[in-house]
Amino acid sequence: MKFICAKNTEEAGHIAAEIMAEVIKERPDAVIGLATGSTPLDMYRALIDMYLSGELSFARVRSVNLDEYVGLSPTHTQSYARFMRENLFNLVDIPEENTYIPSGISDNPREECLRYDRLLDLLGRVDIQLLGIGNNGHIAFNEPDDCYPKDTTLVTLSESTVRANSRFFDSPDLVPRQAISMGIGRILRAKRILLLATGEGKAEILERSLFGKITPTVPASILQFYQGELTVVTDPAAFSKIRALHPEVMG
Numbered sequence: 001m002k003f004i005c006a007k008n009t010e011e012a013g014h015i016a017a018e019i020m021a022e023v024i025k026e027r028p029d030a031v032i033g034l035a036t037g038s039t040p041l042d043m044y045r046a047l048i049d050m051y052l053s054g055e056l057s058f059a060r061v062r063s064v065n066l067d068e069y070v071g072l073s074p075t076h077t078q079s080y081a082r083f084m085r086e087n088l089f090n091l092v093d094i095p096e097e098n099t100y101i102p103s104g105i106s107d108n109p110r111e112e113c114l115r116y117d118r119l120l121d122l123l124g125r126v127d128i129q130l131l132g133i134g135n136n137g138h139i140a141f142n143e144p145d146d147c148y149p150k151d152t153t154l155v156t157l158s159e160s161t162v163r164a165n166s167r168f169f170d171s172p173d174l175v176p177r178q179a180i181s182m183g184i185g186r187i188l189r190a191k192r193i194l195l196l197a198t199g200e201g202k203a204e205i206l207e208r209s210l211f212g213k214i215t216p217t218v219p220a221s222i223l224q225f226y227q228g229e230l231t232v233v234t235d236p237a238a239f240s241k242i243r244a245l246h247p248e249v250m251g
């Protein structure tokens with residue numbers, strides 16, 4: 001596990017973008033795993049700048065997203081399909097047909113989970129998977145539970161996630177209660193994982209996940225068992241608890 005503590009959130013985004021870009025430059029048809037939420041926005045802006053300056057091309061890249069809300073169409077303002085188009089896909093040269101996100105409006109969400117897993121099998125191992133972390137330790141929408149879901153699943157969002165995400169909706173009642181989420185087993189198959197966490201609100205859960213007990217009640221704690229290369233990029237606020245309790249880990 002490698003820690004990088006940037007000077008601020010913007011620099012954390014730049015550093016994360018550099019790591020992602022390095023993978024794409026090495027393998028122009030890389031499969032990159034992407035995430036939504038507030039945290040990766042600086043990273044996406046930095047990747048767009050690299051594309052605009054001619055430094056980076058996504059022309060052969062394939063992307064897979066972690067999750068999507070059930071019930072939101074790809075054009076809904078809060079769907080993750082739209083988030084990805086507005087914050088990355090429409091602003092770089094990635095072909096639309098190379099971008100994969102679970103459908104939130106399948107008539108049969110369980111069948112959609114199976115379809116997504118078949119697609120992941122066809123694409124092969126993800127070269128680098130970006131992850132955020134929820135306030136409750138979720139990764140993708142894998143919520144605290146008594147087991148780790150292996151494959152893509154239909155999940156019920158926890159109250160704390162609904163509350164956290166209600167900031168994006170006009171009212172908490174409008175936040176979907178279910179989502180399709182790539183399973184933990186699938187996430188751990190990635191060759192490399194980039195965990196991005198910024199802000200004071202993530203300090204405690206980040207420390208608990210990466211140094212505490214490994215338990216499905218803190219889903220991100222499974223990352224302690226991850227066999228590939230895990231890079232954790234933070235800002236000073238998110239890193240504060242790790243810095244205080246584990247001074248041997250310097251980023």
Ligand code: PGA
Nearest residue numbers: 037038039040132133134
């Ligand atoms: P955030 O979400 O980036 O908006 O904090 C992270 C997550 O819930 O995984």
